[in-house]
Amino acid sequence: MILFLTHEKDIFAKQCYLMLKYQYQVPTRWLSWQVFKKQSQCHMLGHQDIFNAILPSPQQIDVLYVNLNGINEGSKQDSDMKDQRYYLHSWLGFLMWYANQVKYCLNPLKHGVFSPGVWSKTNIRRQAHLCGLSVSEHRRKRTEVICSILGNQIITDDPSFLCTLGHERIKASFKLFHALELKFGQIFFDESGALCKLSQSIQYQISVPVIIKACQYMLSKLSYHGFQYLHVLNVSNGWTLSTTERPKIV
Amino acid sequence: MILVLGQCSDQVIGAFMHHCVKHSVDFAFVDLNQLGKSIDMDELYWFFPGQSPVSHSDITGVYNRFLDWPKQNKYQMDRLLSLFDWLDHRYENVINRPKDTMSNLSKPYQLDIASQFFSWSIPKTNIIMNTQIKIKSPFICKSISSERSIVNQVYRQEEKAFYEPALLQAYIPGLNIRVHACDDVIVAVGIQSDAVDYRYSRFENDIFMYHLPGQVEKDILALNRTLGLRFSGVDLIYHNKKYYFLEANPSPGYAYFESQLSRPYISEALVSSLSRSIH
Amino acid sequence: MSHKIGFEGYKHENNVGFFGKENSKDGKDGKEGKDDICPVATQVHHLIELY
Numbered sequence: 372m373i374l375f376l377t378h379e380k381d382i383f384a385k386q387c388y389l390m391l392k393y394q395y396q397v398p399t400r401w402l403s404w405q406v407f408k409k410q411s412q413c414h415m416l417g418h419q420d421i422f423n424a425i426l427p428s429p430q431q432i433d434v435l436y437v438n439l440n441g442i443n444e445g446s447k448q449d450s451d452m453k454d455q456r457y458y459l460h461s462w463l464g465f466l467m468w469y470a471n472q473v474k475y476c477l478n479p480l481k482h483g484v485f486s487p488g489v490w491s492k493t494n495i496r497r498q499a500h501l502c503g504l505s506v507s508e509h510r511r512k513r514t515e516v517i518c519s520i521l522g523n524q525i526i527t528d529d530p531s532f533l534c535t536l537g538h539e540r541i542k543a544s545f546k547l548f549h550a551l552e553l554k555f556g557q558i559f560f561d562e563s564g565a566l567c568k569l570s571q572s573i574q575y576q577i578s579v580p581v582i583i584k585a586c587q588y589m590l591s592k593l594s595y596h597g598f599q600y601l602h603v604l605n606v607s608n609g610w611t612l613s614t615t616e617r618p619k620i621v
Numbered sequence: 622m623i624l625v626l627g628q629c630s631d632q633v634i635g636a637f638m639h640h641c642v643k644h645s646v647d648f649a650f651v652d653l654n655q656l657g658k659s660i661d662m663d664e665l666y667w668f669f670p671g672q673s674p675v676s677h678s679d680i681t682g683v684y685n686r687f688l689d690w691p692k693q694n695k696y697q698m699d700r701l702l703s704l705f706d707w708l709d710h711r712y713e714n715v716i717n718r719p720k721d722t723m724s725n726l727s728k729p730y731q732l733d734i735a736s737q738f739f740s741w742s743i744p745k746t747n748i749i750m751n752t753q754i755k756i757k758s759p760f761i762c763k764s765i766s767s768e769r770s771i772v773n774q775v776y777r778q779e780e781k782a783f784y785e786p787a788l789l790q791a792y793i794p795g796l797n798i799r800v801h802a803c804d805d806v807i808v809a810v811g812i813q814s815d816a817v818d819y820r821y822s823r824f825e826n827d828i829f830m831y832h833l834p835g836q837v838e839k840d841i842l843a844l845n846r847t848l849g850l851r852f853s854g855v856d857l858i859y860h861n862k863k864y865y866f867l868e869a870n871p872s873p874g875y876a877y878f879e880s881q882l883s884r885p886y887i888s889e890a891l892v893s894s895l896s897r898s899i900h
Numbered sequence: 901m902s903h904k905i906g907f908e909g910y911k912h913e914n915n916v917g918f919f920g921k922e923n924s925k926d927g928k929d930g931k932e933g934k935d936d937i938c939p940v941a942t943q944v945h946h947l948i949e950l951y
């Protein structure tokens with residue numbers, strides 16, 4: 372199963388969800404933070420068969436798409452800061468466990484990412500330099516090109532820009548994502564190919580090719596006991612075992 | 622020189638600095654409430670009021686006890702973020718790096734990692750939310766995250782409502798053991814208490830040196846390595862000849878335990894670890 | 901002479917002794933040195949400007 376946990380306005384996730392559910396017809400669920408936070412859930416550590424009224428156990432989920440943006444939706448706004456922090460940490464504490472139980476999480480939710488020293492401008496700049504990317508030094512009114520990274524693929528609305536970037540910088544972009552433990556996200560380049568911004572979710576230029584590639588990537592992670600699901604067959608006029616594989620008994 | 626990071630309300634830091642003073646160990650205390658005000662830093666130096674600048678290169682180790690975000694303006698926030706960068710990436714010798722302390726943000730996440738070791742068991746643990754349950758055997762209830770919760774009530778037959786996610790864990794009676802592990806040094810104490818949660822006992826707890834089996838010690842050191850922690854306070858319970866693992870605290874309040882011992886074993890281990898270069 | 905930068909300020913703020921001397925047991929959190937600190941998670945920023 373593919374489960375989407377995100378906010379209501381995550382257009383990228385919504386489009387992927389609909390395509391996976393209705394075109395590829397794979398088991399898929401969508402839960403906004405607001406709905407998710409109201410689900411009755413019981414999990415027992417180390418066991419899969421605990422009674423659970425609505426949601427599957429994390430072990431039954433092949434791919435979890437999680438976007439923490441909007442996780443505060445439905446929070447207890449009337450409570451004081453200390454209570455709000457406790458409430459947020461309770462959900463983060465649960466999600467950190469949950470996300471690490473599923474087979475594949477987009478993006479991975481390892482504990483280090485919660486340190487302000489990791490997902491920070493300074494660290495990302497440093498990592499970018501280490502990977503061989505240059506970083507734009509000044510905010511200027513200039514054109515920015517957005518490249519979406521979806522696993523092992525890079526897509527942009529302006530394909531000629533990929534030539535400008537060149538093989539080395541594309542390789543360095545994947546290296547940067549690997550260093551930051553990201554699978555999906557977007558990099559903003561200026562016209563010279565220097566890094567301007569980095570997003571850990573797909574928020575801009577959500578084109579059809581981006582959705583298709585993202586769905587294909589998620590499908591590649593759907594695995595049933597040693598084989599990979601691709602799609603539903605629309606025709607029924609073929610043979611599973613061909614005639615030559617079914618010798619006639621004389 | 623050891624850099625000590627924390628807030629004035631933290632008595633653990635006080636005990637550590639007192640130990641340093643007593644043993645003529647050089648240190649500089651950064652009151653995080655003063656960072657960006659009377660205390661500042663740049664790429665090369667720390668600046669303390671009335672003192673010569675302290676070069677980053679003179680700092681042999683950092684004892685990090687970041688308690689809470691102080692109230693800050695934009696400049697102070699920038700300084701705090703810069704400090705996090707130094708702690709996570711630039712200083713060589715930090716106990717502990719912020720990014721490594723975050724495993725404690727989720728107790729079940731940490732329990733899953735601890736369950737890979739065989740010298741202890743994990744108490745039966747449930748995560749429950751938005752559910753009304755009737756309890757049928759003794760359980761305790763505690764926060765799922767690193768947020769503090771007082772665990773002094775044992776539920777036996779009651780109905781209980783769970784709203785936000787929380788842990789319902791089998792109540793294990795027995796002897797509480799706190800193990801402080803700093804690099805390769807292990808100091809274990811037993812805590813005999815009348816309370817379920819000894820931190821909130823109405824009476825004095827009896828604290829005594831405890832001798833752990835060698836395999837438990839090895840597993841604690843291996844767990845620390847797995848979590849990236851160089852200093853932790855591991856809570857165990859000994860019951861029916863078995864050890865149960867409860868949690869590994871990445872910023873343990875060790876001073877309370879040490880004050881009951883004949884020697885400041887833990888402060889000594891910290892000073893030793895933070896005084897040496899680990900290049 | 902050893903450096904103990906910031907120590908006087910700390911003592912001034914607290915105005916109490918230390919463990920093994922005058923342990924202050926007033927029942928308040930943080931006053932007995934047995935408080936394990938909870939790490940404080942950062943807010944999740946999704947788009948980082950790198951200029």
